Amino acid sequence: MSGPETDCFIVIGVSRPKLAAIFFSVMLISLFLTFHILYDSAVYSIQAATTISDGNKIAILTNRVSHLDNQPIGFPHRFHFPKTSRKLPQCLIIGVRKCGTRALLEMLNLHPRIQKAAGEVHFFDRDENYNKGLEWYRKKMPHSFRGQITIEKSPSYFVTPEVPERVRAMNSSIKLLLIVREPVTRAISDYTQLRSHAATSILPSLTTSIQQQASQTTSSISRTFEELSILPNGTVNMFYRPLVLSMYHQFILRWLEIFPREQLLLVNGDQLIEDPLSQIRRIEDFLGIERRISQHNFYFNETKGFYCLRTEMGDSKCLRETKGRRHPDVDPKLAIKYTYAYHTLVKQGRIVQPECH
Numbered sequence: 001m002s003g004p005e006t007d008c009f010i011v012i013g014v015s016r017p018k019l020a021a022i023f024f025s026v027m028l029i030s031l032f033l034t035f036h037i038l039y040d041s042a043v044y045s046i047q048a049a050t051t052i053s054d055g056n057k058i059a060i061l062t063n064r065v066s067h068l069d070n071q072p073i074g075f076p077h078r079f080h081f082p083k084t085s086r087k088l089p090q091c092l093i094i095g096v097r098k099c100g101t102r103a104l105l106e107m108l109n110l111h112p113r114i115q116k117a118a119g120e121v122h123f124f125d126r127d128e129n130y131n132k133g134l135e136w137y138r139k140k141m142p143h144s145f146r147g148q149i150t151i152e153k154s155p156s157y158f159v160t161p162e163v164p165e166r167v168r169a170m171n172s173s174i175k176l177l178l179i180v181r182e183p184v185t186r187a188i189s190d191y192t193q194l195r196s197h198a199a200t201s202i203l204p205s206l207t208t209s210i211q212q213q214a215s216q217t218t219s220s221i222s223r224t225f226e227e228l229s230i231l232p233n234g235t236v237n238m239f240y241r242p243l244v245l246s247m248y249h250q251f252i253l254r255w256l257e258i259f260p261r262e263q264l265l266l267v268n269g270d271q272l273i274e275d276p277l278s279q280i281r282r283i284e285d286f287l288g289i290e291r292r293i294s295q296h297n298f299y300f301n302e303t304k305g306f307y308c309l310r311t312e313m314g315d316s317k318c319l320r321e322t323k324g325r326r327h328p329d330v331d332p333k334l335a336i337k338y339t340y341a342y343h344t345l346v347k348q349g350r351i352v353q354p355e356c357h
């Protein structure tokens with residue numbers, strides 16, 4: 001049958017309660033989304049700093065620490081954002097022990113493009129860790145955004161023979177930071193640390209044999225730096241470990257056999273104490289990141305006698321009391337003797353002195 005075509009509407013009957021339920025569901029979903037967006041942006045504005053990388057804006061998590069090295073400020077547990085992941089380090093502070101490795105790491109961590117590993121991981125120098133594999137190591141790293149550089153420091157990497165090759169196997173283009181200090185001062189700092197550890201290592205609960213060992217260590221440590229480092233014939237004991245570790249050349253050579261010189265930056269640890277910014281700028285350039293750390297991030301603490309750090313959030317913190325210990329007075333004549341012995345080795349070509357600015 002044909003007839004005039006009429007437009008017809010299909011009317012679906014919806015009962016009032018159903019309509020109300022749909023309405024409330026939509027309301028709830030929009031409320032949830034609005035709250036989620038507001039919450040995210042609030043958290044980001046507290047915790048994130050924005051930086052520009054290669055023309056792209058990326059939000060950078062500033063996961064800062066309190067003065068006791070590893071405790072995050074703000075959140076009781078390490079809080080991480082979506083879009084962050086744990087990455088293997090692209091830069092390592094390989095040493096040298098007692099040259100300011102902790103101060104350097106904390107200072108670099110002020111940079112929005114840098115995330116530091118909290119403790120010393122000792123992945124490459126301890127077989128029991130190395131054998132756990134790279135995935136274990138990666139899980140020890142902090143969460144970071146794309147474009148951030150993860151840095152780990154373990155000063156014993158520098159002196160452990162297997163480490164350079166192991167690091168190369170992980171990443172042959174990794175950047176290496178080596179902080180050095182005037183060698184005699186470093187040796188005295190090392191001696192001071194060993195003495196202080198030995199003094200605190202004897203506890204009443206220890207077994208007799210451990211107590212004996214500890215008291216032997218203590219008796220050697222209770223000897224003065226001079227007694228330990230000068231032989232009975234009056235010459236410098238170049239086998240005394242704190243002095244051996246100050247002979248940087250023998251360890252550097254191993255690294256330079258594995259890595260090109262451009263991948264290793266020597267940082268001047270004495271300068272880091274006097275004028276931290278001068279060294280931090282060199283490192284920002286070396287890492288190819290914007291110069292974001294400024295004089296504002298440092299202030300001199302008269303009581304501590306060292307520079308302390310100030311974050312963008314206005315928190316200020318000094319390194320803990322084990323950093324910046326008072327050194328024993330060493331007879332200046334002996335200090336000259338060590339220095340002379342050291343320079344004699346340099347002249348004889350048995351030591352290549354590292355140059356840094």
Ligand SMILES: Nc1ncnc2c1ncn2[C@@H]1O[C@H](COP(=O)(O)OS(=O)(=O)O)[C@@H](OP(=O)(O)O)[C@H]1O
Pocket residue numbers: 096097098099100101102103155188189190192272273306307308319322323324325326
């Ligand atoms: N800003 C600031 N605050 C405190 N201490 C500072 C700072 N900058 C460098 N230093 C020097 O760092 C020395 C400790 O070096 P490390 O951190 O490499 O020591 S360790 O190997 O990790 O034990 C430590 O050595 P000592 O003075 O012997 O304690 C300091 O001299």
